[in-house]
Amino acid sequence: MSKIMIADDSDAIRLVLKDILSIGNHDVVAEAEDGAEAVDFYKQYNPEILLLDLAMPKKDGLEVVKEVIAFDSNAKIILITASDDQKIINECLKSGASSYISKPFDFNSVLKSITEISGNDN
DSSP, X not given: OXXXXXXXXXXXXXXXXXXXXXXTTOEEEEEESSHHHHHHHHHHHXXXXXXXXXXXXXXXXXXXXXXXXXXXXXXXXXXEEOOOOHHHHHHHHHHTOOEEEESSOOHHHHHHHHHHHHTTXX
16 A cells, blocks of 8 residues: 555546545545645655646646655656657656656556556555
């Protein structure tokens, strides 16, 4: 079981992710609706894994990745993106994000990414 934070501006996506994580026996410790909240909540709740939407208001995914990594160089961040912009995705990965999942995602891809990033220590 991992302590996971969800950062996505879509209520529906957050709800789906919470359901998937619950079924996978993971604990959602916080939910952020925008990039600024994502950075603040990360610092406050110290999740083991951050599921981060790339396109969000106030701060985009790249800004959040950079700020979270500056705060915690060992942060485990999985991007969730509908974007096919490989340049932005690669920039996030170079800045410290661990991996990404493309929208629309499925149950198995989310849980598989979490298992891979957590090093099977759940």
